[in-house]
Amino acid sequence: MDLTLYVLTDRQVSGRSHEEQVNQAIRGGATAIQLREKALPARVIVEIGKRIAAECRRSGVLFIVNDRADVAAACGADGVHVGQDDLPVDAARRIVGSAKIVGVSAGTVDEALRAQDEGADYLGVGSVFATSTKPDAGDAIGIGTFGRIARGARIPVVGIGGITADNAAEVIRAGAAGVAVIAAVVGERDIAAAAQRLRERIDAARDRR
Amino acid sequence: MDLTLYVLTDRQVSGRSHEEQVNQAIRGGATAIQLREKALPARVIVEIGKRIAAECRRSGVLFIVNDRADVAAACGADGVHVGQDDLPVDAARRIVGSAKIVGVSAGTVDEALRAQDEGADYLGVGSVFATSTKPDAGDAIGIGTFGRIARGARIPVVGIGGITADNAAEVIRAGAAGVAVIAAVVGERDIAAAAQRLRERIDAARDRR
Numbered sequence: 001m002d003l004t005l006y007v008l009t010d011r012q013v014s015g016r017s018h019e020e021q022v023n024q025a026i027r028g029g030a031t032a033i034q035l036r037e038k039a040l041p042a043r044v045i046v047e048i049g050k051r052i053a054a055e056c057r058r059s060g061v062l063f064i065v066n067d068r069a070d071v072a073a074a075c076g077a078d079g080v081h082v083g084q085d086d087l088p089v090d091a092a093r094r095i096v097g098s099a100k101i102v103g104v105s106a107g108t109v110d111e112a113l114r115a116q117d118e119g120a121d122y123l124g125v126g127s128v129f130a131t132s133t134k135p136d137a138g139d140a141i142g143i144g145t146f147g148r149i150a151r152g153a154r155i156p157v158v159g160i161g162g163i164t165a166d167n168a169a170e171v172i173r174a175g176a177a178g179v180a181v182i183a184a185v186v187g188e189r190d191i192a193a194a195a196q197r198l199r200e201r202i203d204a205a206r207d208r209r
Numbered sequence: 210m211d212l213t214l215y216v217l218t219d220r221q222v223s224g225r226s227h228e229e230q231v232n233q234a235i236r237g238g239a240t241a242i243q244l245r246e247k248a249l250p251a252r253v254i255v256e257i258g259k260r261i262a263a264e265c266r267r268s269g270v271l272f273i274v275n276d277r278a279d280v281a282a283a284c285g286a287d288g289v290h291v292g293q294d295d296l297p298v299d300a301a302r303r304i305v306g307s308a309k310i311v312g313v314s315a316g317t318v319d320e321a322l323r324a325q326d327e328g329a330d331y332l333g334v335g336s337v338f339a340t341s342t343k344p345d346a347g348d349a350i351g352i353g354t355f356g357r358i359a360r361g362a363r364i365p366v367v368g369i370g371g372i373t374a375d376n377a378a379e380v381i382r383a384g385a386a387g388v389a390v391i392a393a394v395v396g397e398r399d400i401a402a403a404a405q406r407l408r409e410r411i412d413a414a415r416d417r418r
Contacts, residue, residue: 041295042294043295043297070277070278070304073303074301085251085252085253086251087283091279091282094283
């Protein structure tokens, strides 16, 4: 499970198809992909997910589906990512299977500890910085709180929310296993180049850690 | 699997909670319940679904969750109902388990035959009559087409769409295993009385069949 550069897709932010976003992000060095789609019918998301699963498999990239454990199972993803309002961790795990990955979003120390106790495989913690992509994500927790959660957790923690090539190194130095991004990759004109730039910053920050 | 009077919940149409709708519908003689909720977060739907599952179990009433196989599995429902845009039948069945029920909506002879071949346990066929509750349900297929599908199918078929106490008998006489209703029960001021009236008409039509 390599969460170094975890790219979340977004049709609205990107203006391009999920498949195109994934293809370019992987070319640029993404190590994990999350399919985020709340508007399309489940059957269509499953079809898109199957194509992305095949591409991720070919490239050795982790493939996670947002929110819907049933869709994740149906398209053969490596796992599901659930928010605090989505299925509980144990319910999600029963659906995707014990060999699969269940990631959980956490915005506070409490939520992070609880998700860890419930058996999450990794945490997406944030918003680390202010972000416009997820207006419901709440106030930024800041790098200080993020670092306390990341260093205190027994499972990998990725930072999410407002992360760019300019501040990614900070997140890694604070103890993140990786960074999760939407706009900073799929919102850029050249998705592959944006992913590559982020990846270089992350790798460099790791080498110095 | 008794689909005689299959009541679908709807917070908008009813103005009352899912639990209240279910409680009243069962008091009036509903034999099957479908929880329909697309707006609330999955975690909340699971909590509502668990309460309804417990009530249905106590009353010997079938409990089906609309659309989301993962939510159905998480709240211990008897099965899931999928539309043509939802998860494919086989994917839904893998998630809820082979002992559970997978129902499928069909609006044409073709869709009905395909769903049957794919392993659906029952079909919801319609709209039989014009309806305002599901504006996306397409034109009414009429009682003639409904009857051809119901009599041609090897699995139970319930009629749905615009069914009221005034026309329920027609649907039963056309070969339906039961009728599925939203507005005609949960949209009525007295849900239990509305369910009871419908149930009487259905039972009477069956006795004469």
